[in-house]
Amino acid sequence: MARTPSNMMALNTPAPDFNLMDVRTTHLTTLQDVKGERGTLIMFICNHCPFVKLVNEEIVKLANDYRPLGFGFAAIMSNDVENYPDDSPEKMRENANKNQFSFPYLFDGTQKIAKAYDAACTPDFFLFDSELKLVYRGQLDDSRPGNGIHPSGRDLREAMDALLNNRPVSAKQKPSIGCNIKWKE
Template identity: 45%
Template sequence: MAVTTPACAEDWTAPEFSLPGIDGRTWSLADVRGERGTLVAFICNHCPYVVAIIDRLVRDAALLRAEGVEVVAVNANDPLQYPEDSFDNMKLFARAHGLDFPYLFDGSQDVARAYGAVCTPDFFGLDRDGRLRYRGRLDESGRLPAGPGVRRELLDAMRLVASTGRGPDNQIPGMGCSIKWREA
């Protein structure tokens, strides 16, 4: 089911986390915090919205990292209901798409709940102090192929955050598949 992200709550500060990465390392928010900002992206392997944007996310993440904004991706989907989102499949997905930033597994789903993540993809653009400054979409093309003149909203927003500490005044909600919560 498609879900849209809520509006950016700029007084919100990102909770700390400690999650296993596909590289065998345990990562915290402090480990991935960028000098000029941090992007926490809740994604998964199977969602058509993520599959449609993943190569653009990898491209823009490389540009942001070169500018002092670090990027981390978190998968919180229940792999029992969606085996394609398992930890082993995360490794395959990352390799297939050239993810060059940490890809972490939130098996308890506690981090996704603490962040208020609702869908994949769900982007949390943080300033250097961990305050939320952007919560919107990657770009205006959504699930469609991006044309050459597409406005790269996430990239532009995080560049603004990096240079001013503020997010854009106009933020268009992201859209994606609902997070696949574990059954109680």
């Protein structure tokens, strides 16, 4: 299993817009559709990656805890589905239902959105403030497959709590580590 780190997009970067199909509803969804009053979390995930499988339950908890507080959420899957059919939109829908995703699970078939966000791995997390400026990018927490640390969302929760309490988000941020995005050739 490859261990690819986040590219760590520059803080204060504006959130790149998108218009992608939500596999749960088959409706097109934009950044404005998912934008939260307090902040917006964009997650790059997929179905088959063991790093994502480890944290699926925690990202659902995170969304359920913070959506009522004014945060918007969306997950985006950008892998090449021809070479990785487990990440097809049909399988994405199954995964979203199985894990009870309460947020849009968006299919980036062209991979343009992953490139716009400079996403490198799954999972990769991008937290934007109320003005859609990047305040946090990197890991959910220190959990990794096989390291014995239970997912808690600690790093991301600290950043979201800072936004909630009108405090600056610490610039000391660790890259996420996961499977590389499966780029088309």
